Amino acid sequence: MFPSLRAASYVLVHAPDMVIHNGSTQVVERIVNPESDYLKKLPDHLRSFEEVVAYAPNQVYIGNLRPEALRDVEEPWFKHSVESASEDGPMGRIFEERLLIGLIKICDAFDLVLLEEAFVEEIQPELDTLHLPEKFAKLKPGVELSRVMAEIEERHAEPLQAGGKIVGCVKRAHDIDPNLDSHVIMENLVVKATGVLAGLELLKKSDIDPLSIPYIIECSEEAAGDMNQRGGGNFAKAIAEIIGADNATGSDTRGFCAAPMHAIVNAAALVQAGVYDNVLVLAGGATAKLGMNGKDHVKKDLPVLEDVLGAFAVLITQNDGVHPIIRTDIVGRHTVGTGSSPQAVMTSLISGPVDQAGLKISDVDIYSVEMQNPDITKPAGAGDVPNANYKMIAALAVMRKEIERGQINDFVEQHGLPGWAPTQGHIPSGVPYVGHALQSFKDGEIERAMIVGKGSLFLARMTNLFDGVSVILEKNPGVAEEAGVSKDEIRKMLSEALRDFAASLGE
Amino acid sequence: MDLENQRRVKEITDEYGADNVVVIIGGGEAEAAGLAAETVTAGDPTYAGPLAGVPLGLRVYHAVEPQFKDEVDSEIYDEQIGMMEMVLDVDAIQEEMRSIREQYSNYKD
Numbered sequence: 001m002f003p004s005l006r007a008a009s010y011v012l013v014h015a016p017d018m019v020i021h022n023g024s025t026q027v028v029e030r031i032v033n034p035e036s037d038y039l040k041k042l043p044d045h046l047r048s049f050e051e052v053v054a055y056a057p058n059q060v061y062i063g064n065l066r067p068e069a070l071r072d073v074e075e076p077w078f079k080h081s082v083e084s085a086s087e088d089g090p091m092g093r094i095f096e097e098r099l100l101i102g103l104i105k106i107c108d109a110f111d112l113v114l115l116e117e118a119f120v121e122e123i124q125p126e127l128d129t130l131h132l133p134e135k136f137a138k139l140k141p142g143v144e145l146s147r148v149m150a151e152i153e154e155r156h157a158e159p160l161q162a163g164g165k166i167v168g169c170v171k172r173a174h175d176i177d178p179n180l181d182s183h184v185i186m187e188n189l190v191v192k193a194t195g196v197l198a199g200l201e202l203l204k205k206s207d208i209d210p211l212s213i214p215y216i217i218e219c220s221e222e223a224a225g226d227m228n229q230r231g232g233g234n235f236a237k238a239i240a241e242i243i244g245a246d247n248a249t250g251s252d253t254r255g256f257c258a259a260p261m262h263a264i265v266n267a268a269a270l271v272q273a274g275v276y277d278n279v280l281v282l283a284g285g286a287t288a289k290l291g292m293n294g295k296d297h298v299k300k301d302l303p304v305l306e307d308v309l310g311a312f313a314v315l316i317t318q319n320d321g322v323h324p325i326i327r328t329d330i331v332g333r334h335t336v337g338t339g340s341s342p343q344a345v346m347t348s349l350i351s352g353p354v355d356q357a358g359l360k361i362s363d364v365d366i367y368s369v370e371m372q373n374p375d376i377t378k379p380a381g382a383g384d385v386p387n388a389n390y391k392m393i394a395a396l397a398v399m400r401k402e403i404e405r406g407q408i409n410d411f412v413e414q415h416g417l418p419g420w421a422p423t424q425g426h427i428p429s430g431v432p433y434v435g436h437a438l439q440s441f442k443d444g445e446i447e448r449a450m451i452v453g454k455g456s457l458f459l460a461r462m463t464n465l466f467d468g469v470s471v472i473l474e475k476n477p478g479v480a481e482e483a484g485v486s487k488d489e490i491r492k493m494l495s496e497a498l499r500d501f502a503a504s505l506g507e
Numbered sequence: 508m509d510l511e512n513q514r515r516v517k518e519i520t521d522e523y524g525a526d527n528v529v530v531i532i533g534g535g536e537a538e539a540a541g542l543a544a545e546t547v548t549a550g551d552p553t554y555a556g557p558l559a560g561v562p563l564g565l566r567v568y569h570a571v572e573p574q575f576k577d578e579v580d581s582e583i584y585d586e587q588i589g590m591m592e593m594v595l596d597v598d599a600i601q602e603e604m605r606s607i608r609e610q611y612s613n614y615k616d
Contacts (some may be wrong), residue, residue, distance in 0.1 A: 381536055
């Protein structure tokens with residue numbers, strides 16, 4: 001039986017200081033042009049936590065608003081705050097940078113993070129609200145600020161700042177190995193800590209016992225390792241430990257922005273094959289991508305909208321007869337032979353599974369593609385990414401003579417959604433809709449949805465190929481998996497019973 | 508334009524000479540396509556890459572412009588680009604490309 005998609009959670013962390021100090025656009029600018037106007041103006045373009053919470057796309061991300069509601073908000077969305085906004089939502093939560101810094105220390109297994117003593121005192125009550133397992137619940141006592149400053153000034157430690165003030169640092173883990181320098185360790189600890197937040201939110205909001213999870217797949221875009229094995233891993237198990245999944249092991253899956261979909265397919269296969277009863281797929285956020293398009297935003301006098309780290313978690317379980325099923329028999333794949341033109345990519349990912357299922361393109365109620373927030377991408381000259389994807393799907397339907405050319409815009413309206421996800425690489429790629437899809441299946445609004453992940457592999461310079469994976473979610477037909485008894489076994493038992501009955505009639 | 512692509516354009520131009528290089532842009536938006544075209548003609552407007560302050564003045568066209576489209580097999584064009592042509596704002600892209608060529612390209616052919 002096909003596995004069920006049981007639960008999803010979404011977390012954002014507002015990280016304005018990390019925009020300035022850790023976003024790669026800003027890091028490069030400080031090297032190339034340290035006195036630039038951009039770096040001087042940047043702090044004036046950062047938003048407050050309240051503004052970030054009241055930002056409509058962020059409210060959609062954590063489930064307080066449905067994606068369709070964005071159609072009623074006038075663009076640009078940052079000018080129109082949501083009045084009833086809350087940092088807590090049915091699908092997740094928006095956290096402050098200071099809490100993340102505290103959690104980074106909790107996630108630091110090698111004493112690489114130093115926090116200043118007053119900050120430790122201040123942040124502990126906030127960390128208590130996370131209800132971490134007892135052994136990870138309390139911060140060790142902090143150190144004097146002078147020690148933090150000495151590490152930063154004399155030993156290349158990366159500063160940790162909250163509200164523009166240094167409250168700690170991340171030390172390098174090796175004197176020579178660039179894979180263990182303070183910048184990389186900081187990036188990786190942020191992936192781990194934000195992954196922990198997404199995991200905790202899923203456990204809490206869906207009432208899941210962490211001990212019931214046997215396997216975790218982490219699918220962000222960073223690499224944990226050292227000079228002998230740069231991407232050795234393993235974020236998944238590191239996160240499992242902190243969220244109290246003591247019965248779990250796990251591994252990392254990579255594939256640029258397509259990784260979450262690869263991970264979901266892998267998880268579904270492991271569950272369907274009976275290797276594990278359930279698999280938790282999760283990913284932390286990317287500090288490098290904070291303020292990635294900041295130069296364009298500042299130049300156009302807009303707020304720097306890439307000011308949040310994104311994270312998510314999705315739980316795949318054996319078919320429970322209730323939650324939507326993942327059609328593992330009709331997975332769409334971009335193969336080596338597919339070619340890299342957008343047309344070839346869309347044909348393989350959209351037509352592939354649709355044809356295999358004997359469906360029409362319009363039989364899929366909602367497509368979730370790269371759900372980047374257009375408020376962010378339009379001023380950077382990258383246009384409205386989801387809208388362009390939906391138009392391509394509609395154009396595919398035109399070429400297959402399923403709809404007329406004049407119906408493209410109607411198709412986009414009916415089968416698409418406005419984008420709301422932060423441009424954190426793997427975060428926007430298909431997966432932000434999963435939580436909303438769960439709600440729409442529950443409410444009987446949709447019967448079928450397709451989640452599409454695409455990845456730009458050429459960035460690693462190993463191949464010029466593109467990549468993509470797509471899966472169809474379907475309304476659960478309502479038959480739960482009986483533990484230990486397969487359909488064939490039931491058939492066999494029935495036929496045996498009938499044979500016995502027939503034999504008894506003959507007696 | 509990506510710093511690595513800037514480096515490749517510069518290397519190819521150094522090796523073969525500007526007369527022998529044509530750049531075909533595939534960007535989906537007029538503004539982004541225009542920025543890439545500007546980079547290979549006037550130089551990198553962001554002053555971040557190898558083409559900062561290097562006005563190559565190359566011939567540059569977008570894949571949805573007739574100068575490129577008319578040169579290639581129409582069946583292959585339809586197969587590879589037909590769908591995108593249906594979706595993109597072709598007029599805006601053509602206008603932006605024409606404007607960049609007029610301002611910065613050394614070749615007015």
